[in-house]
Amino acid sequence: MDRLKSIEVFVEVVDVGSFTKAADKFGITPAMVGKHIKHLEHSAGAPLLNRNTRKQSLTELGDAFLLRCHKILNEYTALEKEASLISNAPKGTLSINAPITFGSLILSPIVCDFLDLYPNIDINLELTDKLIDVAHDGYDVIFRIGELTDASYVGQRVTNYELVFCASPQYLNAYGIPKNISELTKHRCLGFSYWKKQSKILSTLETNAFDIAHSRFRSNNGMALKIAALNDWGVLLQPRLLIEEELRAGKLVEILYDYKPSTSPVNILYKSRNDISLKIRLFIDFVIKTLRSNEQQRY
Numbered sequence: 001m002d003r004l005k006s007i008e009v010f011v012e013v014v015d016v017g018s019f020t021k022a023a024d025k026f027g028i029t030p031a032m033v034g035k036h037i038k039h040l041e042h043s044a045g046a047p048l049l050n051r052n053t054r055k056q057s058l059t060e061l062g063d064a065f066l067l068r069c070h071k072i073l074n075e076y077t078a079l080e081k082e083a084s085l086i087s088n089a090p091k092g093t094l095s096i097n098a099p100i101t102f103g104s105l106i107l108s109p110i111v112c113d114f115l116d117l118y119p120n121i122d123i124n125l126e127l128t129d130k131l132i133d134v135a136h137d138g139y140d141v142i143f144r145i146g147e148l149t150d151a152s153y154v155g156q157r158v159t160n161y162e163l164v165f166c167a168s169p170q171y172l173n174a175y176g177i178p179k180n181i182s183e184l185t186k187h188r189c190l191g192f193s194y195w196k197k198q199s200k201i202l203s204t205l206e207t208n209a210f211d212i213a214h215s216r217f218r219s220n221n222g223m224a225l226k227i228a229a230l231n232d233w234g235v236l237l238q239p240r241l242l243i244e245e246e247l248r249a250g251k252l253v254e255i256l257y258d259y260k261p262s263t264s265p266v267n268i269l270y271k272s273r274n275d276i277s278l279k280i281r282l283f284i285d286f287v288i289k290t291l292r293s294n295e296q297q298r299y
Contacts, residue, residue, distance in 0.1 A: 001039045004076065007069045009036040010048065014058065014066055040065070090279040091120035098143035101222045101242050102161065102266060103127040106291075107143065114286050121279050129194045129220065140280050142269040155267040156284070159291040162240045162263045164247075165256040170232040172253060178235070181259040184209035188234035190225040191215025204261055210237055226252075237261075 012022040019030040048062035148155045189209040212218045229236035246252040
């Protein structure tokens with residue numbers, strides 16, 4: 001006989017005070033209710049109910065047994081809910097696109113933590129500095145740096161992106177420290193070719209020193225330009241997140257603090273606020289919570 005069912009029948013009998021009513025609840029006969037009670041009493045080794053023709057009451061053992069039965073049923077209900085959550089846990093693959101520097105240095109560690117938290121979700125993270133069409137390029141989530149102008153997608157700011165000027169101490173000793181941005185034309189500046197094609201960064205600077213037409217060393221990869229700066233080759237303009245360790249260690253020195261470009265927002269983009277899957281919502285919430293927590297710790 002199913003002991004858990006017997007426990008449920010026993011609790012119901014006590015609650016309603018009748019074998020017949022309990023039988024109706026479970027769709028069984030009163031005689032079967034009696035068999036469930038006897039099954040428990042046999043296991044307990046003593047009567048649980050005092051029975052007479054008019055009413056029934058709990059024995060001393062039955063009173064203690066009832067408390068344990070309620071605890072067992074509550075724990076079983078909680079276990080069922082937990083099992084349901086596990087079986088209905090978010091699953092599948094998330095396709096994510098992000099800029100190279102932000103994606104590799106900031107987003108990748110967050111993705112690892114998210115995957116540990118949700119073992120049934122996989123993530124395909126593609127990094128590129130090219131502009132991505134949110135509506136048609138097949139990504140679930142896209143990270144984009146800069147102000148948003150297209151209202152065809154949903155965007156949320158998740159953090160800020162700060163660009164800084166810097167150079168190695170050896171370079172500055174050899175060529176001097178520029179006092180203002182106009183003096184950059186007298187320096188070797190490391191050009192980021194992405195800016196010329198898809199960013200407004202160059203147009204906001206009051207100098208053309210970083211334009212690819214004026215840079216002898218240019219690359220579409222910020223890491224390559226950082227290595228060049230560490231090798232004392234020139235002045236670098238790149239995100240603080242890319243060079244913060246070198247700045248702390250003194251391998252690079254921040255310059256022209258008052259002339260750096262305005263901080264840009266980092267936005268997370270997705271197609272619809274209303275029609276969004278659970279896995280996407282969980283990822284977005286996790287990223288926002290993590291990045292904002294990091295900001296609070298930083299300041």
